[in-house]
Amino acid sequence: MFGTYCRHMAVSVPRAWGHGRGVLDVARLHVRSYSGSSGGHYKVLVLGGGSGGIAMSARMKRKVGAENVAVVEPSESHYYQPIWTLVGAGAKTVRSSGRTTASVVPSGVKWIKSRVQEINPDKSTVRTDDGKEISYQYLIVALGLQLHYEKIKGLPEAFEHPKIGSNYSVKTVMKTWKALQDFKEGNAIFSFPNTPVKCAGAGQKIMYLSDAYFRKTGKRPKANVIYNTSLPVLFGVKKYADALWKLVKARDLNVNLRHNLIEVRPEKQEVVFEKLDSPGETVVYEYEMLHVTPPMGPPEVLKGNLLADPNGWLDVDKDNLQHKTYPNVFGIGDCTNLPTAKTAAAVAAQSSVLDRTISKVMKKEKPDKKYDGYTSCPLVTSYNTVILAEFDYDGQPLETFPVDQSKESRIMYHMKADVMPHLYWHGLLKGLWGGPGPYRKIMHLGMK
Known part of the structure; x- marks a missing residue:
């Protein structure tokens, strides 16, 4: 929400849906033969077990069933990184920031404990560092950054x-x-x-x-x-x-x-x-x-890949998060070239839009929900105050509360330190929190 998460910029002009590929091409994605893949086949394959990957795994589980979703993630630990600002200042413990990956992967979703070695979007396959080839119908890239x-x-x-x-x-x-x-x-x-x-x-x-x-x-x-x-x-x-x-x-x-x-x-x-x-x-x-x-920079596996822009970031439509060239590929979070600040608050807002986009694509319909670039950074200014920055693609304030959020606030500090970690673990990672957009409208009486 209110962005207690904290995580450049190539503005893309959306083309007609399909981005150079017609509806027939999308249809072929549904009927392609997937025999002979040693790593198995999944309707939705998620690359990365960070905030974006886990949130989308949970949302896809509800959409297509847990048995049809897999997430590729090598690490055994998952961290709520925004709290590290307070850990470094002695206000929180490292232990409070981490959980096991096994505990955050949605139940029934396949956790492939490997590193992504290669992505071949032309064949709709991914190869992991242990040599397995996994095929997919839809791919969500959530690999973070390095x-x-x-x-x-x-x-x-x-x-x-x-x-x-x-x-x-x-x-x-x-x-x-x-x-x-x-x-x-x-x-x-x-x-x-x-x-x-x-x-x-x-x-x-x-x-x-x-x-x-x-x-x-x-x-x-x-x-x-x-x-x-x-x-x-x-x-x-x-x-x-x-x-x-x-x-x-x-x-x-x-x-x-x-x-x-x-x-x-x-x-x-x-x-x-x-x-x-x-x-x-x-x-x-x-x-x-x-x-x-x-x-910092893009994940190594994306550099020079067909999915990347010239700078190595995942090349997605800034409105609907669908890849500009491959209509069955989508992106979320830090690995993308979305022209907004890289934060987990942005991931939350993106997850809601991406969920809707994928639903439309699966029905062979045109994506209709737009991401406005919402992101947030709670600027901790002392051990009990925060300036809560919230803004959009254009760098314009997009504030949730009907107060001047550029002023230091004790309430916002409490939200950063105590409320948002809970919302992260039990809301965002469960696929239940898509950012504060709906609440912003209520707070501003429908004026925003």
Whole structure:
């Protein structure tokens, strides 16, 4: 809902339904022979067991029956990643963020515990890393994205040293909390990379929480808090950016725009940033604490695949989430090229639209429900306040509540920390939560 989830941009122009393939082509998908596939055949095959994959598995189970649905996912653990912002600040535990994959895969749905090695949309087959070939009638790609710490010189090896952490990985989130606790005096530096990312606000959320922690423990006078971002703005939506700039100035936080982290030197406790507006120019900082938001990119299996755009992201129609070339392929979440911020709040809204799209395609009808790009980022500004950013494809606020959500709110913090995890596990992953759209209309008396 209200987006306590936090996870660029190629705007696509929808073509006629079928995107170059006629209704007869779709019909052939229904009658193709699938003999000889060692991995079996499924009416709906889901790639990825993250928030989008599990949510769609649950929805497809209700649509076509559990025995006709399979999800390919190699990991034995499933994490509610949005809570890691609070884990890194000591407000929540890592344990509270995770459950077994077996417990979240819908009962009766086949869990194929493998990694996707190859996707062949022309043959409607997927090959896994154990050599099995699985055929499908409909494919839902929900593979998320990849973290690329290795693209920063010195990482990930530098995580073996103290004073450095990252809330974007279960392996390094507790190192953030340790670095925060051990801080004595000096620079506390927070980075944001020059790539698409999931939860674009998380890099600065931990800065606000660290500032609050330093104030609470009496260390703030000796701390120089620095946020170096590759972006030309503090936040992509002006309404919330304006509110955050006021907060930054009031708390004496240092923000440097167009600074991209390229190297970590843990032995010297130094970091190197490139100035993106001055090619070739770099600046070196010493640090007492460092939080890294890593560069990110599309899943390896999609790069160069027929399903991907030139940048490696799944190439889907931004309105209905159907693939632009292959009408029996669909996408959801971070792996897609949908021009909106990559968050689990976006996944929730997308799941509702995609459910409707697939229903229409299965009936050989034209998809009729449109995704407006809704996404959300609860910007945690202290241990008890949140600025709840909600917006659409155009970067226009799309707020659920009839209040000014650019103002810090204790109620929104409670929603982020306590309500939304429950809604995630028992709503989104069960295929029962499709975002706050219907509630927004009620809250605004039908005016939105």
